[in-house]
Amino acid sequence: MHKPYAESCDQNRAPIGAVIEPLFADRRAVLEIGAGTGQHAVWFAPRLPHLLWHASDRPENHPGIRLWMQEAGHPNLRGPLELDVARTAWPAIEIDAAFSANTAHIMHLHEVEALFQGIGRLLPAGGVFALYGPFNDAGRYTSDSNRRFDGWLKERDPQSGIKDLDDLHRFAAAAALRLEADHPMPANNRTLCWRKTHTPALKSPA
Numbered sequence: 001m002h003k004p005y006a007e008s009c010d011q012n013r014a015p016i017g018a019v020i021e022p023l024f025a026d027r028r029a030v031l032e033i034g035a036g037t038g039q040h041a042v043w044f045a046p047r048l049p050h051l052l053w054h055a056s057d058r059p060e061n062h063p064g065i066r067l068w069m070q071e072a073g074h075p076n077l078r079g080p081l082e083l084d085v086a087r088t089a090w091p092a093i094e095i096d097a098a099f100s101a102n103t104a105h106i107m108h109l110h111e112v113e114a115l116f117q118g119i120g121r122l123l124p125a126g127g128v129f130a131l132y133g134p135f136n137d138a139g140r141y142t143s144d145s146n147r148r149f150d151g152w153l154k155e156r157d158p159q160s161g162i163k164d165l166d167d168l169h170r171f172a173a174a175a176a177l178r179l180e181a182d183h184p185m186p187a188n189n190r191t192l193c194w195r196k197t198h199t200p201a202l203k204s205p206a
């Protein structure tokens with residue numbers, strides 16, 4: 001088996017790194033959700049040697065991720081862990097950061113909500129979450145290229161597509177995540193950074 005390769009990972013890793021490397025500078029462990037090929041994991045792990053980088057994805061992507069991780073041999077890489085945000089139990093690991101790139105637009109809306117719910121459960125107060133990708137603003141596309149990309153996504157899967165910031169903010173608020181930064185990125189993408197404000201009290205059963 002040859003290592004899978006996504007050109008976009010090579011193109012966006014440096015701009016993403018400019019955001020997450022300082023954001024994660026004081027973190028101890030990060031969960032990457034939707035590690036895909038594994039390219040981001042092996043790029044960021046040696047640049048953040050002080051933390052454990054846990055890569056996760058659906059099982060069908062694990063062989064490719066393992067090839068990248070085994071070749072890189074970085075001692076702070078972990079995984080790949082099995083994670084389908086809406087269908088499997090989330091890994092029982094201790095983290096204080098989460099990261100995901102180019103995942104929200106291929107998920108259905110209920111899966112994006114499950115993504116935030118899971119992150120909200122795992123992160124302690126003060127934990128951070130960075131999400132990279134294209135997003136709509138108040139129901140509007142931010143570029144013609146994003147409009148075309150959204151059309152292509154919906155042709156493949158009508159329930160996928162570029163998600164709106166209003167929905168993300170709603171899901172984040174329910175998970176006790178407060179938006180701290182919205183970084184413009186190349187190719188009409190953004191990196192959104194949230195911080196966990198508190199651990200919500202458990203509701204008493206009715």
